[in-house]
Amino acid sequence: MIRWCDAWAEKSPHRANCRLRVLRIVLERAIDYGLLPTGRNPAKGVSEVRYDKIERQPWPDELVVAARATAEGRTALLLELLPGTGQRIGDVLRMRWSDFDGEAISVRQSKTKAKLWIPAPKKLLAALNRAPRHSVFILTSRDGSRPWSYGGAHNAMMRLRREIGAEAYDIHLLRYTAMAELARVGLDDSTIMAITGHKTARMVQLYAGPERQKARAKAALIARERGKDKG
Secondary structure, eight states, X not given: OHHHHHHHHHHOHHHHHHHHHHHHHHHHHHHHTTSSOTXXXXXXXXXXXXXXXXXXXXXXXXXXXXXXXXXXXXXXXXXXXXXXXXXXXXXXXXXXXXXXXXXXXXXXXXXXXOEEXXXXXXXXXXXXXXXXXXXXXXXXXXXXXXXXXXXXXXHHHHHHHHHHTOTTSOSTHHHHHHHHXXXXXXXXXXXXXXXXXXXXXXXXXXXXXXXXXXXXXXXXXXXXXXXXXXX
């Protein structure tokens, strides 16, 4: 079991730990069903792999600009829907034209079941007004018969990221980019959560925190310079 975990860790320590956690649960259930002897879960005593976690960051402004200048078709619309609504990729891919009232998009989040009404920013509004409507879904498969698959959307975004040098910034980080943008204009946690649908402020504070620190630091500099001028 340790060798199995170490083999996965060579590819990705994070995935190795995820697989180990799932396997522990599966083997515990096997014990419940009498398929293994009580207390004989071989994954239970295996320690998770320790590694230095890389702090995930929202997309930098310059990469967002580059992506907008490069993306086309469905990819360009996806690029506006993700940060424009601040929603998870799965919820974005399920959006229908009937959810869009010309001003905002209504969402029922699959994870939290929260119902949200999200006004569309100007860039998203323009992208929606330009987009063809040949399906009930906003983002569709090529033949328009079903929503765009996660695999297809992921591959399209991966091609775009490689083209502009944004491999380190994945699809999900565009949700965090939305939080950072909202924090930059001075919105509090509860207001940002009204857009993102988070149930607690922890994730908002994690990704909005750096933008707030920058804003406070700039305010401190302005106050400092004013103090020098008075002196």
